[in-house]
Amino acid sequence: QSVLTQPPSASGTPGQRVTISCSGGGSDIGTNYVNWYQQLPGTAPKLLIYKNNYRPSGVPDRFSGSKSGTSASLAISGLQSVDEGDYYCAAWGNNVNGPVFGGGTKLTVL
Amino acid sequence: EVQLAESGGGLVEPGGSLRLSCAASGFRFSDYSMNWVRQGPGKGLQWIASVSTSSADKYYADSVKGRFTISRDNAQNALHLQMDTLRVEDTGLYYCVREDDPGDFDHWGQGTLVTVSS
Numbered sequence: 001q002s003v004l005t006q007p008p009s010a011s012g013t014p015g016q017r018v019t020i021s022c023s024g025g026g027s028d029i030g031t032n033y034v035n036w037y038q039q040l041p042g043t044a045p046k047l048l049i050y051k052n053n054y055r056p057s058g059v060p061d062r063f064s065g066s067k068s069g070t071s072a073s074l075a076i077s078g079l080q081s082v083d084e085g086d087y088y089c090a091a092w093g094n095n096v097n098g099p100v101f102g103g104g105t106k107l108t109v110l
Numbered sequence: 111e112v113q114l115a116e117s118g119g120g121l122v123e124p125g126g127s128l129r130l131s132c133a134a135s136g137f138r139f140s141d142y143s144m145n146w147v148r149q150g151p152g153k154g155l156q157w158i159a160s161v162s163t164s165s166a167d168k169y170y171a172d173s174v175k176g177r178f179t180i181s182r183d184n185a186q187n188a189l190h191l192q193m194d195t196l197r198v199e200d201t202g203l204y205y206c207v208r209e210d211d212p213g214d215f216d217h218w219g220q221g222t223l224v225t226v227s228s
Contacts, residue, residue, distance in 0.1 A: 002154055035214060037155070044205060044218040045147075045155065056216065088155055092213040097160075097169040098145075099213045104154040 003028060004089050004102035011108040017077040020105045022089030024070050028100050032092040034072040035099075036065055040085040048087070049074060081109045112136040112217045114206045119222030126196050130222055132189040132206030140184040143209040146191050149221070150202040159191065160209065174200075196226045 005023040012018040022034065036049040047056050049065035052072065064075045072091075076083055086104045093100035118130040130146070146158040159170045159180040168180055179192040189206055203221040210216040 033213065037215070044220050045215075046218065047214065047216050050214045050216075051211075090155075090213070090215075096157075096171065098157045098171065099215070101155045101157065 002103035003093060003100035004091065006087075006089060006102035006105045008103070009106045009108065011110055012076075012079045013110050014079055014081065016079045017075060018079055018107065019076075020074045020087055020089075020107070022072045022074070022102050024072075024091055024100075026070060027094040028070075028091040029067065029072055030070040031094060034065065034067050035090045036063075036074045037088045037090065038085055039088065039104075040082075045088065076107075079109055083107060084109050112208065114208065114217060114219035116204060116206045116219045116222035119204065119224045121225045121227065122196055123228050124196060124198055124226055126226070127192070127194045128196065128224060130191040130193065130204055130206075130224070132219060134187045134189065134206075134208070137208070139182075139187040143212075144180075144182060144189045145207040145209055145215065146180060146189075147205045147207050147215070147218075148200075148202040148224075149205070150199075153202070158204070161189070193224070196224075198226050200224060201226045 033051040037045040038048040039045040052067040053065045062078045088104045089102040090099045113135045115133045145160045161180045177195045181190045205221045206219040207215045208217040
């Protein structure tokens with residue numbers, strides 16, 4: 001059982017905009033930044049968004065993040081087939097002295 | 111280029127022990143906190159343990175506290191995870207992860223597979 005709640009799946013067609021939600025509580029998202037990680041099939045996770053809405057160097061601006069209260073969301077615009085994979089949200093957990101993750105959302109490009 | 115290379119995974123019986131290692135290169139290892147994150151078969155990510163730059167601070171997930179020990183050797187650019195009293199539920203892919211700002215896991219290794227089974 002993951003601390004943060006994400007929908008198990010999401011889908012869209014090429015060129016579409018999709019959003020993935022992430023819900024937490026006052027001891028994680030409510031008081032800390034949210035990060036997003038992308039895990040493409042057969043590869044290690046990669047930092048996609050940090051501190052709610054910043055992109056590491058090399059991440060396309062098609063990816064954006066936002067946070068409000070105890071929830072956050074990842075938006076992907078101009079969806080491409082290479083975006084297929086799993087997406088995880090994470091936030092610092094005040095009660096665990098480490099990050100807590102969502103259960104992951106499997107993105108399918110139809 | 112930042113590189114993190116895990117090793118030491120394998121098959122072990124319940125109650126057994128295993129020691130994972132991570133060789134770091136391409137950055138000043140002693141400047142960064144380091145972590146272990148695991149992923150069970152077909153499952154999501156779970157943070158396991160962290161160690162500060164000087165090893166002064168170490169934190170563990172409740173599920174491994176008292177059984178796992180994280181350590182680092184800044185002279186050798188190496189991170190370790192000693193896993194004792196292993197359980198079937200410890201099975202998974204173990205990633206070595208560099209932490210930039212607190213909670214920002216900016217570089218991941220490719221993982222080493224641990225299988226706990228009789």
